Structures are given as structure tokens and as C-alpha cells.
Amino acid sequence: MKRRAGFTMVETLIATMISVSVVSAILAVVGPAQAVVRAQGEAADLHQRLRAAADVIAGDLRAAGAVRPYRVGTLRDDALAGVYYRPDTITTLGETSRTYYLKPETSELMQYDGAVSDFPTVEHVVALAFEYFGADGAGRALVRIDPGILIDGPWSEDASHRLVDADAERIREVRISIRLEATAPSLRRLVPDEEATFDVALRNRAPADPEAEPR
Amino acid sequence: MALVTALMAMLMMLALGAGVAMTTLTESTIAANHRDGLQALYAAEAGIDLAVSRLRSSTDWQALVTGGTVTLIDGPLAALLQGATVDSRVMVTVTVSPDPNGDDDVLALQSSAIVAGGLRRTVQVSIRKRPATSEIETLSWR
Numbered sequence: 001m002k003r004r005a006g007f008t009m010v011e012t013l014i015a016t017m018i019s020v021s022v023v024s025a026i027l028a029v030v031g032p033a034q035a036v037v038r039a040q041g042e043a044a045d046l047h048q049r050l051r052a053a054a055d056v057i058a059g060d061l062r063a064a065g066a067v068r069p070y071r072v073g074t075l076r077d078d079a080l081a082g083v084y085y086r087p088d089t090i091t092t093l094g095e096t097s098r099t100y101y102l103k104p105e106t107s108e109l110m111q112y113d114g115a116v117s118d119f120p121t122v123e124h125v126v127a128l129a130f131e132y133f134g135a136d137g138a139g140r141a142l143v144r145i146d147p148g149i150l151i152d153g154p155w156s157e158d159a160s161h162r163l164v165d166a167d168a169e170r171i172r173e174v175r176i177s178i179r180l181e182a183t184a185p186s187l188r189r190l191v192p193d194e195e196a197t198f199d200v201a202l203r204n205r206a207p208a209d210p211e212a213e214p215r
Numbered sequence: 216m217a218l219v220t221a222l223m224a225m226l227m228m229l230a231l232g233a234g235v236a237m238t239t240l241t242e243s244t245i246a247a248n249h250r251d252g253l254q255a256l257y258a259a260e261a262g263i264d265l266a267v268s269r270l271r272s273s274t275d276w277q278a279l280v281t282g283g284t285v286t287l288i289d290g291p292l293a294a295l296l297q298g299a300t301v302d303s304r305v306m307v308t309v310t311v312s313p314d315p316n317g318d319d320d321v322l323a324l325q326s327s328a329i330v331a332g333g334l335r336r337t338v339q340v341s342i343r344k345r346p347a348t349s350e351i352e353t354l355s356w357r
Contacts, residue, residue: 019216
């Protein structure tokens with residue numbers, strides 16, 4: 001029998017096995033790399049949402065004439081329900097009022113304008129907390145205001161007949177802690193939650209005016 | 216066959232690498248923009264503070280603004296804050312105007328800062344001089 005040019009069965013089989021192992025090795029490397037590529041975009045998005053949240057809250061706080069640690073508004077007013085303090089809620093009062101709070105069931109940072117619009121500003125927010133700082137007795141150093149004294153009176157009433165604890169007038173600076181998670185649950189292993197804590201001095205309240213300082 | 220496989224693998228890795236590089240570049244551009252914005256905002260606030268400290272030594276505010284809006288401060292922030300370690304490309308302009316409501320003891324300040332990236336932030340403040348103590352009180356800051 002005349003031998004024809006070509007590969008024998010054994011040669012072909014061995015060649016196929018080698019090719020398959022090489023290709024599968026390549027795929028094994030590329031597969032996780034693809035997840036990393038997706039995680040990169042996710043991480044960038046997470047950082048951007050964190051910046052957006054920090055900017056929008058800090059911007060309103062800087063310009064605020066006063067802040068309330070609860071929700072103020074015509075439709076939903078915590079004060080009407082006798083609630084004067086929520087650790088995850090802040091209302092800035094200026095030319096308009098803005099309330100920021102966390103909606104736990106949907107993990108959304110909400111912005112409420114005190115009347116009709118109550119909409120999500122940033123999504124996948126897992127934690128939000130506000131702390132308050134005010135001048136100490138000497139009117140110099142800033143000390144943390146215990147939330148307990150923000151709900152015990154004495155009460156004062158503003159022009160819009162909203163009740164507020166007189167100690168809320170002492171607030172000079174607000175510390176915001178916010179924690180965000182990645183949008184895709186499958187990527188949370190590669191993109192850990194990001195947390196930021198920052199202080200904003202209320203420009204319209206500081207520097208402390210020694211004569212206007214409450215006792 | 217081996218060449219084709221190697222080429223394909225190379226291409227795949229290249230595409231993935233390019234994707235990562237792209238998002239990283241975008242991310243760092245966004246971060247740089249955010250930093251520039253904050254830098255401009257704080258520079259504008261520094262301009263206001265500088266203007267207030269200059270107005271403190273001025274006895275007659277009305278003489279200052281008789282001609283309407285006056286530019287009080289204009290130049291690089293680093294030169295205005297002598298010796299401070301501030302980026303020399305940050306420019307600050309502060310203008311002073313009489314009170315729109317006609318109060319003689321009130322001035323309206325507007326401070327604009329531009330940073331190297333071309334970003335601008337503006338802060339508006341109105342201040343009042345208290346005749347009794349000659350102290351300056353901030354009325355509004357936004």
C-alpha cells in the first residue's frame with residue numbers, strides 16, 4: 001500500500017489535545033480578566049456616585065442658613081409626628097429647604113424639597129449618618145452635640161411654625177458618613193463597599209459670633 | 216494553527232487591557248476634575264476671607280464702592296497669600312458691590328477662582344459692618 005502524505009490518526013489526536021489544552025489555558029486566564037474589566041467600570045461608577053453624594057450634600061450644607069436633624073416639609077414633617085431627631089436624616093434650610101435621608105428598603109439616598117418632590121439622588125447607599133458639632137461653653141472649640149439634647153427642649157418656633165430644639169441653633173459643623181455598595185451583586189466580591197466621612201462647616205453659621213452665641 | 220491561536224489570545228488580552236486602561240483613564244480624569252472643582256471652591260472662599268480682612272482695615276466702605284462694583288483682589292492666590300504653598304496657577308478675583316437693598320453698612324462680595332484645568336467656582340457673600348464694635352458680620356454665604 002502506497003503511503004500518502006498527511007497526518008496519522010494518532011498525530012491528529014495528539015495535536016487536537018495540545019490545542020484544546022492551550023486554548024482552555026488561555027480561556028482560564030481571560031475569564032477572570034473579563035471580570036476584572038467589568039469590576040473596573042463598576043469601581044469607577046462607585047467612586048463617581050460617592051463623589052456625587054458628597055458634593056450634593058456638602059453643597060447644600062455649605063449654603064444652609066440652618067440645619068434640622070429631621071424631615072421638614074408640608075407633606076411629610078417629622079415634627080408633626082413628634083420626631084425631632086433621626087441619625088440618617090438632615091434638612092438644610094436656606095432660600096429653599098432640602099432634606100436628605102436614606103430609604104433603607106431600596107438603598108437610595110433621597111432628596112426631599114419639603115413640598116412635593118421626593119426623589120432618589122444616589123442609588124445603592126447602604127449607610128448614612130449625620131453627627132453634629134457646635135461651639136462649647138466658651139464659644140471656641142467645636143464639641144460633638146449629643147443627640148439626646150436635640151430632642152429634650154426647650155423648643156423654639158421658626159417663621160414657618162416649625163418647632164425646633166433650641167440646642168439645634170448651636171450646630172456649626174456637620175459630619176457626614178456615607179457608605180455605598182457596587183450595583184451588581186456578583187461584583188461586590190471584587191469591588192468592596194466604599195465609605196467616606198467628611199465634615200462640612202456651615203458657612204452661614206460660622207465663624208461663631210460671640211454675641212449671638214446661645215448660652 | 217499555533218500562530219493563529221497565539222495571535223487570537225494576544226488580541227483578546229490586548230482588547231481587555233485596552234478596556235481596563237480606558238476606564239482607569241476616565242476615572243482619573245473624573246477624579247482630577249473633582250479635585251480641581253474643590254480646589255477652585257476653596258480658593259474662592261480664601262479670596263472672600265482675604266477681602267474681608269482687607270475691608271476690616273478700611274474705614275469708609277461707601278467711598279470704596281461709590282463707582283459701583285470694584286475689583287478688590289485680582290491675581291494668583293499664591294502671590295496674594297505670600298509664601299504659602301499654593302498652586303501658582305490658581306487665579307482669584309474678588310469684586311465688591313454696594314448692597315442691592317441700599318444698606319450703607321452692607322457690602323456684597325463675589326469671589327471667583329479659576330484653577331489650572333480651567334474650572335471656575337464662584338462664592339457670593341454679603342457682610343455687614345457693625346458700627347459699635349467695628350466688627351464684620353457675615354450675613355449670607357453661598
